[in-house]
Amino acid sequence: MSGIAVCPGSFDPITFGHLDIIKRGAKVFDEIHVVLLNNSSKNPLFSVEERIHLIEEVTKDIPNVKVGTFQGLLVDYAKSVNAKAIIRGLRAVSDFEYEMQITSMNRVLNDEIETFFVMTNNQYSFLSSSIVKEVAKYQGDISDLVPAVVQDALHKKFAK
Numbered sequence: 001m002s003g004i005a006v007c008p009g010s011f012d013p014i015t016f017g018h019l020d021i022i023k024r025g026a027k028v029f030d031e032i033h034v035v036l037l038n039n040s041s042k043n044p045l046f047s048v049e050e051r052i053h054l055i056e057e058v059t060k061d062i063p064n065v066k067v068g069t070f071q072g073l074l075v076d077y078a079k080s081v082n083a084k085a086i087i088r089g090l091r092a093v094s095d096f097e098y099e100m101q102i103t104s105m106n107r108v109l110n111d112e113i114e115t116f117f118v119m120t121n122n123q124y125s126f127l128s129s130s131i132v133k134e135v136a137k138y139q140g141d142i143s144d145l146v147p148a149v150v151q152d153a154l155h156k157k158f159a160k
Contacts, residue, residue: 005029005085005116006078008037011051012044013150014058015132017124021089024118026062033081034059036069045133045157058147075110086115091125
């Protein structure tokens with residue numbers, strides 16, 4: 001498959017589960033835009049700038065990945081970078097209903113952009129940024145959950 005795809009998320013912080021989806025998407029598409037959604041309904045631990053930096057660090061060895069941010073409708077961002085696809089990771093059946101609603105709305109807004117669901121690697125099926133933050137907050141071992149640079153950033157945040 002060729003073309004440009006968008007892989008959106010809040011990435012607060014980016015985990016090995018996110019990275020799994022990004023790497024697999026990068027094998028399929030010519031270009032992947034990892035796009036940080038600045039969700040005003042969430043209260044993130046990391047600033048937009050910090051999350052962008054962490055994403056850039058952990059994807060720097062994937063040559064066809066670009067990192068950006070947006071506010072507004074994902075389909076508008078996708079159109080602005082000429083993307084024809086959105087990549088969404090699914091951890092469990094529980095993710096599917098929410099993702100199906102978002103995908104259905106995106107198709108109403110722009111039916112030229114397809115959504116591809118990628119099942120996460122089984123070893124990451126339980127993993128979420130929220131769980132990582134909770135474990136890190138209490139100095140638990142997160143080395144199997146996030147890249148070292150993210151682990152360091154979390155330890156610094158919770159040391160304050």
